[in-house]
Amino acid sequence: DVKVTQSSRYLVKRTGEKVFLECVQDMDHENMFWYRQDPGLGLRLIYFSYDVKMKEKGDIPEGYSVSREKKERFSLILESASTNQTSMYLCASSWTGTGEQYFGPGTRLTVT
């Protein structure tokens, strides 16, 4: 079974803090993704990576950065957390070809 894990299920941070969200997949997938999910808005793509050290902006990259130093690990960084970044963050991974994305359990981030 494909397994995508995220470092935390719940996280509470203060405004202005630097926040790291970690994602690890164990299926040697080329592609990895970070989404945020908000009520009424569905899933929105923040960033994705199609190879180690490669990244591309998604639909809402502002206020976020990412890092992919190893194939199995993809990190999302909030340089200076703000209250409007309170959300559910979902990581996903996929092979190139089938396109099917496998999701992690999500991290519910609250910024106060």
Add this chain to the structure above:
Amino acid sequence: KNQVEQSPQSLIILEGKNCTLQCNYTVSPFSNLRWYKQDTGRGPVSLTIMTFSENTKSNGRYTATLDADTKQSSLHITASQLSDSASYICVVSAGNSGGSNYKLTFGKGTLLTVNP
């Protein structure tokens, strides 16, 4: 602009009843369509995936249909169970599977509640 519209936004049914969720899309060029189930507080899990040439795909009590001409898909749930309570998300992929397969357009989901 690529879009995926789902209806209804929410649905309440009694355990044991059937239901059908709808998905209309304007995604071009079409590659494939997936239905995901997302339990509260969890990540989405794939139920079915259909390409242009497939018009029906089943996974247990879940049956998805695709009409590529009208750009519509439906997810039919038979003999619903309490564990079917979840959000169901329609996701359409644009491009060819070897290229921009990562360019997905997500619907906002249908929240299904199954009551005893």
